[in-house]
Amino acid sequence: MTDVEFDFLRAYLKTRSGLALSGEKRYLVESRLGPICRRFNLADLGALVTALKGGRDLAMERAVVEAMTTNETFFFRDRTPFDLFRDVLLPEAMARRAAQRRLRIWCAAASTGQEPYSLAMMLQDAAPRLSGWTVDIIGTDLSTEVLEKAKAGLYSHFEVQRGLPVQSLIKHFEQVGEQWRISASLRQMVDYRPLNLLQPFDSLGTFDIIYCRNVLIYFDAPTKGDVLARLSNSLAADGALLLGAAETVIGLTEKLVPNTKHRGLYNQAGAALAPQARPLPVLNPAAVAIAPAAAVAPAMRRVVGL
Template structure:
C-alpha cells in the first residue's frame, strides 16, 4: 500500500465513519482490509483503493467501513454504568415518568447487542415497579453485520462468560448446542436499527437515557463535539447520557455537562435546556 493509498483510506474512513486514524495505524488498515480484498477478488490494497475511487456506495464500501470498526463489547461491560442505571437512573425515571409510564433508552454503537440486552435484564429485574410501563430500548450501530448477530441473540460460551453472572445466564438464556440464545421476552424488548452517528438521527425521536460508550474515542475533537451536541438535542430535557470511562464532554461542548453527583453521567447544559421548546417533569 502506497502512502497515497493510505492517505486516501484515512480520509475515506473519516468521512464515512468518523474514524480518525494516525500514521501509526497503517498496519491496522492493511491487516483489516486484506481480507476484504480477498472477499471481493481484488489482488492488492491499491486495487481496492482504485475501486473505491470509482465506485458509489455499495457492498464494497460498506465492507471497508465495517472492517475498520471496532466491535469489542461484553455483557455488563465496566459494570458502573449498569449500576448507575439500576440504582440511579431507573428510580429517577419511575419517579419522573409516573404520569406517562413511558421510558425510551438508546444504546448507540450497540455492536452485537450485549449492552442493550444487559439493560433489558435490569429492566426485567424491576418488572414489579414497571408494571404497565412502555419500555423501549433501541440499539443502533454502523455495522449491519453486528446488528444481525444482535437480532439473532445467539452467543458463544466465551461471550456469555464475559461479564454475565451465572444466575442471569440460567434465567435469561437457553443453551442451543454449544451456544446460548437470549430469551424471546428479552429479545422483544430491544429493537435494532442501522445508524451512522455522523449522519442525522432526529428520526429516532427523543430519549430519556442514552448510552454512547467507547465510540467517541475514535473521533477527532470536532466530530466528538458535533455528535455530542446532536445527542443533547435527542435527549429529554431531564434525561441522562452515559459515556465511556475514557470519554468526556469537557472542552468539547456545553450542550452536555457532568452530573454533579455521579461520575460518568451527563445531562443537558443550562443553556441548552433553556433553549428547549418544552421541559418535561423535573427530577430525572
C-alpha cells in the first residue's frame, strides 16, 4: 500500500465513520482490510482504493467501514456505570418522571448488544417498582452486522463469561447447543437501529439517559465536539449522559458539564437536578424467580414507534 493509498483510506474512513487514524496505524489498515480484498476478489489494497473511488459497490463500502470499527464490548462492562444506573440514575429518573411514567434510554454504539441487555436485565429485576411504566431502550450502531447479532441475542460461552454473573446467566439465558440465547422478554425490551453518529440523529427523539461509551476516543477533537453537542440536543434538560472512562466533555463543548459526584457522568450545563432519590434495592438474583414474558410485559414494554 502506497502512502497515497493510505492517505486516501484515512480520509475515507474519517468522513464515513469519524475514525481518526494516525500514521502509525498503517498495519491496522492492512490487517483489517486484507480480508475485505479477498472477500470482493480484489488483488490488493490498491485495487480496493480504486474500487472505493468508483463508488459503485455499497456493500463493499459498508464492509470497509465495519471492518475498521472496534466492536469490543461485554456484559456489565466496567461495572461502575451499571451500579450508577441502579443506585442513582434509575431511581432519580423515576422520581422526576413519576407523572409521565415513561423513561427513554439510548445506548449509542451498542455493538453486539451486551450493554443494552445489561440494562434490560437490571430493569427486569426492578420490574415491581416499574409496574405501569413504559421503558424504551434504543440500541444503535454503525455496523449492521453487529446489530443482527444483538437482535438474535445469541452469545458464545466466552462472551457470557465476560462480566456476566452466573446467577444472571441461569436466570436470563437458555443454552442453545454450545451457545447461550438471552430470553425473549429481554430481546423484546431493546429496539436496535442502524445509526452513524456522524449523521443527524434528532429523529430518535429525547432521552432521559444516554450511554455513549468508548466511541469518542476514536474521533478527533472537532468530531468529538460536534457529536457531544448533538447528544446534548437529544438529552432531556435533566437527563444524564455516560461516557467511557477515558472520555470527557471538557474542552469540547460547553453544553455539557461533568457531574461533581460521579465520574463519567455528565449533565446539561445549568441543569437543576432533583434531590437524590432513594436507591433501588439490590436484589439477590438467585432468590428471584424467573419471570415469564407475559408477566413482565404489563410492567415494562418496548415502544417501537417514536
